[in-house]
Amino acid sequence: MSSSTEPRALTRAGGAVGASWGLGEGQAIPWEYAPSREARDIVAIRERYGLVIDGREVPAADGGTFVDLDPATEEPLAVVARATKADVDRAVRAARRAQRRRWGNLPGRERAKYLFRIARILQERSRELAVLETLDTGKPIKESRDVDIPLVAAHFWYYAGWADKLEYAFPGRVARPLGVAGQIIPWNFPLLMLAWKIAPALAAGNTVVLKPASTTPLSALRFAEICREADLPPGVVNIVPGPGEIGSYLAAHPGVDKVAFTGSTAVGRQIGQLVAGTDKALTLELGGKAANIIFEDAALDQAVEGIVNGIYFNQGEVCCAGSRLLVQESVVDVVIEKLKDRLATLRVGDPLDKNTDVGAINSRAQLEKIEELVASGVAEGAEIYQPACQLPERGYFFRPTLFTNVAQSHRIAREEIFGPVLSVLTFRTPDEAIEKANNTEYGLSAGIWTEKGSRILEMARRLRAGVVWANTYNKFDPTSPFGGYKESGFGREGGLHGLLGYVRLEDR
Numbered sequence: 001m002s003s004s005t006e007p008r009a010l011t012r013a014g015g016a017v018g019a020s021w022g023l024g025e026g027q028a029i030p031w032e033y034a035p036s037r038e039a040r041d042i043v044a045i046r047e048r049y050g051l052v053i054d055g056r057e058v059p060a061a062d063g064g065t066f067v068d069l070d071p072a073t074e075e076p077l078a079v080v081a082r083a084t085k086a087d088v089d090r091a092v093r094a095a096r097r098a099q100r101r102r103w104g105n106l107p108g109r110e111r112a113k114y115l116f117r118i119a120r121i122l123q124e125r126s127r128e129l130a131v132l133e134t135l136d137t138g139k140p141i142k143e144s145r146d147v148d149i150p151l152v153a154a155h156f157w158y159y160a161g162w163a164d165k166l167e168y169a170f171p172g173r174v175a176r177p178l179g180v181a182g183q184i185i186p187w188n189f190p191l192l193m194l195a196w197k198i199a200p201a202l203a204a205g206n207t208v209v210l211k212p213a214s215t216t217p218l219s220a221l222r223f224a225e226i227c228r229e230a231d232l233p234p235g236v237v238n239i240v241p242g243p244g245e246i247g248s249y250l251a252a253h254p255g256v257d258k259v260a261f262t263g264s265t266a267v268g269r270q271i272g273q274l275v276a277g278t279d280k281a282l283t284l285e286l287g288g289k290a291a292n293i294i295f296e297d298a299a300l301d302q303a304v305e306g307i308v309n310g311i312y313f314n315q316g317e318v319c320c321a322g323s324r325l326l327v328q329e330s331v332v333d334v335v336i337e338k339l340k341d342r343l344a345t346l347r348v349g350d351p352l353d354k355n356t357d358v359g360a361i362n363s364r365a366q367l368e369k370i371e372e373l374v375a376s377g378v379a380e381g382a383e384i385y386q387p388a389c390q391l392p393e394r395g396y397f398f399r400p401t402l403f404t405n406v407a408q409s410h411r412i413a414r415e416e417i418f419g420p421v422l423s424v425l426t427f428r429t430p431d432e433a434i435e436k437a438n439n440t441e442y443g444l445s446a447g448i449w450t451e452k453g454s455r456i457l458e459m460a461r462r463l464r465a466g467v468v469w470a471n472t473y474n475k476f477d478p479t480s481p482f483g484g485y486k487e488s489g490f491g492r493e494g495g496l497h498g499l500l501g502y503v504r505l506e507d508r
């Protein structure tokens with residue numbers, strides 16, 4: 001994909017540039033850092049992995065397997081057992097037994113001990129988990145190390161704290177577990193999505209059968225090891241990697257009482273249909289096309305950092321990514337200029353390098369989806385800008401991309417790209433900003449940048465989005481609920497709301 005802008009004359013430390021170090025005409029400050037690669041050998045990846053059912057690692061019933069790749073190198077990481085329907089049946093039976101005979105009857109304070117133990121082991125093994133997650137997803141190590149894994153542990157600490165306080169959680173009501181939860185997670189934050197789902201489920205006395213995404217099964221399998229290390233009773237957590245049809249079989253399974261899904265709106269819709277007419281509980285956390293709204297009175301340098309974090313964090317493979325930038329017309333030129341300058345400093349490449357800002361796209365299929373949508377943006381008349389960074393020769397990489405002259409009707413302004421691609425639109429008045437921000441079938445998140453508190457409150461009230469960040473973006477906390485409106489799904493994960501999704505409330 002070529003850039004419409006001439007490459008800047010980037011200088012490199014030690015490069016063949018004169019003594020000015022790039023500060024002369026048309027030259028930029030040298031931003032290159034020496035490579036600083038995280039040690040890969042902190043994580044031992046076996047050649048083969050089985051399914052985890054009833055506390056044991058087992059092959060698939062038909063012996064089937066699939067190969068899991070490192071998206072940054074396209075090299076195989078491991079061969080993983082591919083669950084069959086018979087395996088899902090076994091896993092659901094094991095989860096049911098564990099729930100009835102053991103887990104569901106344990107006093108909350110005993111369940112809490114297991115969850116605290118898991119949280120502690122997650123923290124102790126955080127470096128290993130960060131490297132594993134980076135290898136499997138392609139996300140930069142500084143994100144898995146500083147965001148994903150700390151949040152994973154925080155979710156277990158937080159919900160461990162609820163396990164023995166369920167009788168106070170919902171005043172006047174008794175909270176009972178639902179039973180067996182069937183959970184299907186995506187590939188963009190594999191371990192974090194697992195934590196969002198497993199921690200509240202277990203705290204409330206449910207057991208779990210979880211299907212990870214086929215491109216990122218390894219951290220869920222490692223989590224099963226951690227459960228064993230924490231002496232979690234067999235059958236409480238079962239992991240069944242396998243294709244999408246195994247996910248739908250799990251969701252439709254009569255032995256499952258609660259279905260929790262994070263992924264695309266298309267699959268979420270199918271799961272909704274499978275569950276309709278049954279008495280299963282359901283939470284769906286689906287796609288998004290969030291507006292990040294910049295008013296002229298905002299601290300613009302800070303806002304530019306928020307825009308970058310909003311769309312280039314995790315290569316933009318984030319359901320709540322701020323993929324539509326709405327800038328007040330009076331400041332659009334200065335914001336675009338600052339953004340282009342900032343994009344030129346983003347380091348794209350080896351996800352294990354601690355300096356990398358934008359890592360690898362998770363799969364070839366996802367890369368092709370991004371390329372197709374970006375091509376549609378060009379074809380529909382938007383203006384593309386990409387910084388002149390060099391991409392690694394192998395692996396699934398894509399340049400941070402900025403589109404200006406975007407119309408609301410363009411596909412890049414309507415469809416979830418799930419990649420490092422920002423579409424810039426403008427507005428004149430707060431009403432117009434609201435109109436444009438809400439002009440989407442999604443409703444997961446939004447951002448507002450202004451110095452006026454009253455404007456933040458008014459805008460947040462009128463935005464149809466589950467999460468609204470003000471003068472910041474992509475901030476997560478286990479105490480805070482997360483979820484969407486409209487085609488972004490329903491139900492909330494995180495906080496007390498997240499617990500509510502795993503209990504049946506009865507009168508005292």
Ligand code: NDP
Nearest residue numbers: 185186212213214243244247248263264267286287319418
């Ligand atoms: P999917 O929705 O297909 O995948 C999410 C999870 O659902 C994976 O575990 C997947 O398994 C599983 N799955 C796939 N098909 C079914 C099915 N019919 N029934 C039950 N489970 C199923 O997302 P994709 O990976 O195909 O990504 C496509 C797009 O979805 C992305 O470009 C992005 O726009 C959006 N997406 C949104 C996410 C979010 O966080 N909201 C996360 C991921 C994607 P398997 O991996 O084996 O196919």
